Amino acid sequence: MLPALIFRNAFRHKLRSLLTLLGLTVAILAFGLLSTVVEAWYAGAEGASSARLVVRNSISLVFPLPLTYRQKIRQIDGVRAITTANWFGGIYKEPKNFFPQFAVEASTYLDLYPEFVLSEAEHKDFLHDRQGAVIGEKLAATYGIKLGDTMTLKGTIFPGQWAFVVRGIYRGRDAKTDVSQMFFHWDYLNETMKVRAPRRANTVGVYVVEVADPTRVAEISRVIDGEFGNSYAETLTETEKAFQLGFVSMTEAIVVAIRLVSYLVIFIILAVMANTMAMTVRERTAEYATLKALGFGPPFVMLLIYGESLAIAALGGGIGIALTFPVATAFAKAMGTLFPVFVVSAKTVWLQACCALAVGLISALFPARSAARVNIVDGLRSIG
Amino acid sequence: MPVPLAYSLRNLWTRKLTTALTAGGMALVVFVFAAVLMLDEGLKKTLVDTGEPDNVVVTRRASGTEVQSGVERAAAAIVESLPQVALGEGGARQVSKELVVLISLNKRESDKPANVIIRGVAPMGLTLRPQVKIVAGRMFRPGSNEIVAGRSIAERFAHTGLGESVRFGGREWVVVGIFDAAKSGFDSEIWGDVDQLMPAFRRPVYSSLIFRLNDVSGFAAVQNSIESDQRLTLEAKRERQFYADQSEALSTFIRILGMSLSVIFSIGAVIGAMITMYAAVANRTGEIGTLRALGFRRASILAAFLLESLFLALLGGLLGLFIASFMQLLTISTMNWQSFAELAFRFTLTAAIVAKSLGFALLMGLVGGFFPALRAARLNIVDALRAV
């Protein structure tokens, strides 16, 4: 009978229950979406390797490194493989179509990035065409680009119009792999720059280094930096993960703000729920007094109220969680390539459930207490 | 005759907890709404203020930002000699050829890195930015390894305070002064002598050129001269426009995200108001019947309940604004995606934002209170009286 009492009371006022459910659903949904946005922000760093090192100019990424460093770094003990990458920063059709573009050492790049899966044939085609480019499948899907298509980028750092032929489309080995990147031959970039702006030729953005033993990353990083200390271009070497996290921390303020706001929405719905429960309990004072007169103790009355609050919270939370998945998918589509990975994680669902539970419990706290304490005689007299 | 105002107000006061919770929910929503507007305003202020109406910024075509741009010495000389460039004391051309690069510095408390703009300026550079004033120490001496840091940087980044020194380009650079740039973007920069910084960074070309127009209306002409000159691959923008364009992505992002969140959150608050007002109507059915029997019209009942809802919303709106106003004490700093550089800005409250926020609150109150008020107005007198 207890479950019957709880559930039927929860939906006694159809309109009120419906509105409360709606509010909860929207709040939990919003919370889930915002959590997913925060996780997507860190996704790049999450998927980064701890066995790959990034070597950059210690002043900032804006400054390049000389090509001559390659040999020296390769010879350092513990370095198994090396490749180079230059951030290109071009515009594809419109500035808002943002995706990473790199000019890389084509012969070695894919060896250091085994998570980019490319067919043998496409890999060969890419290597043979100096103007060729390889793009991720998400990029291909978002802009409808197929093998053999020409992509034209408007250079910002490297001025002029740049045309590339798509020779390969790579897949991601893992779920978190970024499949929205584009890379092409550094040779093509360099040859063109030798003509357009010779001073800027033969420079590299970063070196990407693979170490044989991941436990030695800190030591090898120090050795690399020590090699070029006091030289014309001092280096800073860190793991790829640290490198990516560095970027995230630069926009940390925004991430923190989004996180705070996601909890704010829970507080808003808590205020609404607490109000609903307070009003509901007050209206039923006579009923609780009757139960107490009949011999039911305060715990029973409290159980009724907590049960009702939790029933609504569970239902609203459940619907909100269920809706998060399709809404996240739609959102990811609308965002295009801005977030390479946009997936609702188990952790987010867990947090959503906890929030729903907390809202159910806290909003019942004071009403349950006052109902349990109601003086029978006064309670019977009240009209609500 | 209208139902007395006191009726609506008194009822809110009687049910204090409900009023507090409902207004509280609304306050939180208005807080978010106002905070977003304040952030956008602060961002705009920082960037738009980073610019004089009669200054022009010249960069390489399609480079987007000064950091990505490169202006050859020869090209700079051509621009410098254009007739629209203002002349200052002693006939000196009011032009500053500048180098803008990013260096990675660690924040003081968190030790996390961020990209900070270092701007090599010519002596004229300070003159062209009248809002920049040295507030501690002194300006750097040309020809030395001295630099000055913007207030925002000196406070938050290691080694950038007065007397401290930063190492880059193989040399130590001493901070001899702190400048205040009236909350414009320059507050987040470090300045030094361009002729010292260029060799230090091994940059033989400038990043940009800033000059003052001798006549504000001469912009179109000089822009045409620069952009149609075959020898140059440059573009010119008014300084204000240049910096505004640089933050467009960030600004748009904040605005869209903020507004969507406000709308979503407002659903919660409106639902809260609806639940409260429906309950109010249900609890006071007898009263309503009595009022109707006494001669008050349906419209007056509708107005009375709608007013109650609006008062709730106003209360929430004022509370939300009050809390939001404290955000003005915070400084936000983040990387501007377009320039890749650290940018600090504040929340700025304006009269327009106050008006918009209160308007938003009242709108929530109107939407939330309308249907309950309608129900109250539609009650049948006899049924209502019987419910007593």
Add this chain to the structure above:
Amino acid sequence: MSAPLVSLRDIVKGYRRGQQVVPVLTGISFDIAAGEFLALMGPSGSGKSTLLNLIAGIDRPDTGELIVAGERIGTLQEAELADWRARHVGFIFQFYNLMPVLSALENVELPLLLKDMSHRERRERGELALSMVGLADRMDHAPSELSGGQQQRVAIARALITDPTLIVADEPTGDLDRESASDVLRLMQRLNDEIGKTIIMVTHDSRAAEYAHAIMHLEKGELSGREAVR
């Protein structure tokens, strides 16, 4: 002579109204025997409901001795008092006080939740109680689907189901029309005559009082003597 079912000695009870304490009962003493059907009458504010509340164990006297069904209930703790009520008292309220979300049968079964009983046994007892008040055919109806008189009869079935030692009724016919009122009163009389239930009823309706064995008047906190009716 067997011990009285209810025994009050020098009962004093007052209520706090802001700063003041308003005295309601100022030294009541009397007995009620088992099997009696007693009506308590008096003007509004006389304290008759207060007196009933004390006897029913939902309020405590300020001073005085109160023994009901062999228990000094004036000094029991909250939890013990609740258990005592569950065992010994059946309630009939003026506004029926049924749970709106439960059916008639579920309302009647409600007090049995406090006892260790199987679902089936509860249901059997509930159906039995409802048939005793003549509403077996309405057992799945919600209170909102029943008339005032029918609701009160459901309430009586609920009051009976635990086989309590005494039944207290506060203005049981206050909200009923004449016909339903006499139905309810006749039912109460039958319960008293046929099963021997002790009933204490507070009422302001002298016609209702005539269904009882005896009437006592309460005025300004003082009881008049017993006035036999039948």
